[in-house]
Every structure is written in structure tokens, then in C-alpha cells.
Amino acid sequence: MMGQLPGGQQRLFYSFNLEDHVPAQHLLRSIDQCLDLSDLRAYLTDFYSPIGCPSIDPELMVRMLVVGYCYGIRSERRLCEEVHLNLAYRWFCRLGLEDEVPNHSTFSKNRHGRFRDSDLFRWLFNEVLRRCMAAGLVKGEGFAVDASIKADASRQRGAAGGEVDWRDPALSSRAVREYLEALDEEALAEALPKKISLTDPQSRWTAAPGGPAYFAYSTNYLIDTEHGVIMDVEATPAHRTAEVDSTKTMVERVEAQFDLTPERLIGDTAYGTAPMLAWRSERRASSRTCRCGTRPSARTTASPVTISTGIRRPMNTAAQPANRYEVNGAPSPRKDHG
């Protein structure tokens, strides 16, 4: 017998519990169990004024951003719409059925303002990493590095570096202002690349194998190979020197923050540069010094980094030994990415 909807949308009162409408296996339930934002408000206290209009709860904004990252919702406007409509997203964000979702521009303003000033996302990243370490997901023996991401800048909107007049008011976007603030006059003259994006001058014109060149950044990841846990992230312009420098930064930062130094460092052939090998030699030498009693940590002192290179493809998680060779301090053979 064919049924028919009762058409009950005109009811005034409902008995409704949001909790009952989120499946037990829902991804957000798993994330919710692992996400602890109890210290978030204390961390951000200094970045909010004690007077004035009360802000949107920062925990709500962070939870909404987590939803966006997990479900690939890159648009903040769309994220607000999705959280407004999706019951599971509302549940995860601790919003009731009638609670208002923040305006999209609030995200934009906070991202460029207090979230950046407070380095909120690195704090959040480290909090999650600490939980991963507490759960035994990080071994700290082998780290892998790799990078690259496209910039949000059109290939067409580029110009030769020396031909751009940055005083032109038409170019006074936030990205351009930040670029100019980062360079003094002298450095500006030296730093100009052959082709530069007028939309986002800090990105770099990058030749991609098998496709057209584009403006890009490098999102450099340092990954623990045991379970593929990302240990650190550093964004740089997309050129090799900056990527190699960022690797040093990330390894040293992880060492300083978590007292973890890898015995092996794995990357593609391009990481086997002379400066990288020199850095490794320095570390080996300093670790010998340390063994004489200047450094207390057994883990960091006994583990001079061995650099392994030659991976054909960017890595998502663990290293792929079949495509790897170890340089062990000898000059890196010149190969084109494996």
C-alpha cells in the first residue's frame, strides 16, 4: 500500500534531541572524542578586549573550521550555510537548533586578526600532536619531508619582477601590503624574481612536471613515518632553498618542543643538497660534542640525522623504501626525482 507523508511541518512544538540524530559511527563523533578545547579560551584571553560587545565564542569558530577542514568546505560562506543546515555539524559545534551561526565575515576578520596574532592554529596543532604522542602514535625514529601547494593566484595575473610599480594603488591588496612590509628597499631589489604574481607576490612561479607552471607555495610537512602523524608544518615560497631551510626549522622546532630527534630523515632527491648535507654533518658533529656530556637527552644526542632521498612521489604517510636511497653523508647523485 502506498504511503503518504502526513505533512506535519506546521507543528509548533517538537520533542527533539540533537544528540539522537547523529549516528554513532559519524566521523565527527570520533573527532569530538579526541578534540579538547578546554584551554582555548584561556589561551586567547589576552587577544580579546575586556570591554565592548561580546564576541562569538572562539571554540565555536574553531569547531566550525574543523568541520570545514574535515569535509573539504573551503568557502567560509558555504561553511556557515552547511553548519546552519546540517544537524551533525550543529551537534559538533555545540549549537542548538535555534542558535545563530556566525557571519562569514567574522571568520575572515578573526583569521587575519587575532587568530594570526595569537598563533592560534599552531597552538591547536601542538595540542592535537601532544594527544597523539600521549596515545603512543609517534615513534620519533624516522621523519619524512615533502611539500607543495598551489597559490590562490591566477597564472594570467603575473608580471616580470622588475616591471612592477608596487606604489600603484591598484595593487594595494592585503597580500601585497604584507609582501612589501616583509622587505626593505634593498631586499626588494634583490628579491624580485623573473615572474611575480600581482595578486599574491609572496607565491613563486613554479614549474610543475607534466603540466603548466603556476604560482605556488610550499606547505612543508614533517611526518613521523610510524603512523603518518604530521609533526610540523611550515609554509614557505615554493623554491628549493626555502624548503630545505624549512626542514631544518621543523626538525629543530620539534626537537625543542617535544625533545624528539629522528634517526632518519626521508625526502625526495631535491632535499639532498649540499647545505642540507652540511647541516646534517654539523648536527653529527654537535651530537659527538654532546656525547662528551654537554647535552642530557639520550634520544637527541645518540641520533645524528641520516638523510634518505629519492622518493618519486610526494608522500602522504609513511616512506616508500623501494624508491629510496641513503646518502649517509656522501654527495647526492644527481637524479631527477628518482
Add this chain to the structure above:
DNA sequence: CCGGCCTCACTACTTTACTA
């Protein structure tokens, strides 16, 4: 109680990138 001041979110508009 009221006005001034400060902070913050929202509205409305502009800018930019992408696609057909």
C-alpha cells in the same frame, strides 16, 4: 539615567579568480 567610548559582528559592496 544618559551620553560617550570602545569593541565586535553584520551588511553591502568591491575585488579577484575561475569557467563556460
Add this chain to the structure above:
DNA sequence: TAGTAAAGTAGTGAGGCCGG
């Protein structure tokens, strides 16, 4: 090149505190 989608931002108004 026009249409669309998304981000960025100046202007505006609301909320809260404080002093007169």
C-alpha cells in the same frame, strides 16, 4: 568575455562599560 562564486573590507549599528 560574461557570469558566477568566493574573499576581503569600509561603514554601520548593537552591546557593554564607565563617568557625570
